[in-house]
Amino acid sequence: MTQGLEMRSVSKFYNAGSEKITALDRVSVKVEPGEFVAVVGPSGSGKTTFLSIAGALLKPSEGEVILNGQNIAALPDRQLSDIRLREIGFIMQASNLVPYLNVLDQLLVVKRMAGKVTSADKAFAVELLAELGLDKRMKNYPEELSGGEKQRVAIARSLMNDPGVILADEPTASLDTKRAHEVVSLIARAVRTRRKAAIMVTHDERLLSYCDKVYRMEDGKLSQMEPEPVRIS
């Protein structure tokens, strides 16, 4: 069984009036556990569609999406929601936390969605938060956190269910350079130590050095870019 995420010749079409728009054009990509992949490209190039399909939020028109050996391209919505819950960790743009939950509960709610919260879950949440330097902020609400802290909570939340795949959608969109580096390096570290297959969609080319592979998305086509000169992160 292949671990990680693989997309085989995935296309997505939209109908806009009489026109058929190709948002994704036969995209193939493979991300192994422990691998951190970046997808860059101008807006409108299909990055979000790509991430939505990879994240089981959208079904492809054609092609296969293989998550931990299972083709999820044609599963019904209810099962997709289960896949998202158990197999995928999302890190979204800033302020995607639930406003009325404190930092610890942001993580535990993921477990609640799946059923019960055990004391082991609680210990794991505390451990994750400590790892991300949030041990002092566990009882704080999102409104009391800085942008960088919020994103660190989001990283911890994405890891909470121990998913196979981590998907990050512009995780640094609202952060300054210093915080952006901090957040992406934390994602990179978690991906490697916890052996996750990770894809980050970003505009920010300064952050690509943290990634193992970089793909460029243009007009729905995905192509691998030449690796940048290696920099020690």
Next chain:
Amino acid sequence: MFLALKEMRHSRTRFVMIGIILVLVSWLVFILSGLGNGLADLAASTFKNMAADYVVYQKGSKASMSKSLLSGELKADLLAMPSVEAASPMGIIMGSAVKESGDPEENKVDIALVGIEPGSFLEPAVTEGTGLDAGEPNFAIVNETMKNEGFGLGDTIILDGAPASLTIVGFVKNQTYNHVPSVFIPIETWRELAFAAPGSDKGLKDPVNAIMLQGKNIDPDAVSQRLPGTETVTRAQAIQGIAGYKEETGTIFMMLGFLFVISAFIVGVFFYVFTMQKSNQFGIMKAIGAKNGFLGKAVIAQVFVLSLISIAIGILLTFGTAAVLPKGMPFKLETNWVIAYSLVLLAIALLSSLVSVRTIVKIDPLKALGRVES
């Protein structure tokens, strides 16, 4: 429950505000129901507490005592009918009473003079004093609210505009008719008062307003057929026939109905708007794997908790109100009705929250991706 309670604690102000509206609505519902009960009792408690199953009226009287006039001789015919276990005549006229005190400016009190056969099943049990006596035409047993007007055992009531006086020999409980206290007197005495004017009895022998029947298996249609010129109705229909009764209770029920509809919209609209405001948040939660059921349950739990607390406060306020209402106010809370209306309010709130649940189901988790929130 987890999400629901956390959110309610976090957004206390908005939940408290909607809670206050619900408290006021439920408070009003309970007060109206209390008033409705009180009024209905005041209008008809003599009939409601009467040990009769069926009432025989004159045909065409539409189950109204004041419109009906029958001969008391029908009693014998009725008793001969199958399933009729007991029959006893009754007559009611409205009047006013003055306490005999020698003071010409003594207050008058409205009363309903109810003529019955002493000792019959129509005579209510006294809570104080003795019952009627067939040999004492001037004995009367009266509703205990007359005590508030200064009447006591042994007092003499002078009937305003009639050459008669009565002696209070006993008090009874919950006996009112047409919103005034009932005064039970022997039927012969009642006849003298009711038909004082010559010819007003239309030549009937022993005229009465109606004859009450006991017997669970009486067929009212058969009775009406066997005795031409009569119509037999159930006690419940007789209560409906009391002048103004339907109109009065109908008004209260209409107001209650409106309140239920209003509360449905208040809860429904509030949670709908609230859900719309949070659609992005719901989208994110769906993206990270929350099922519709998980989020829907949170909304329903909030509505449940909010309604339950509001209704409970409404009940407390209602009992508080009942305690400070003036004594003469027709207000009667019945636990059964309070429970029933609470359940109706709760059910309506929960039903109206389903609109929000539907909205949640429709929210696309894709909302979570690719947009920078403002």
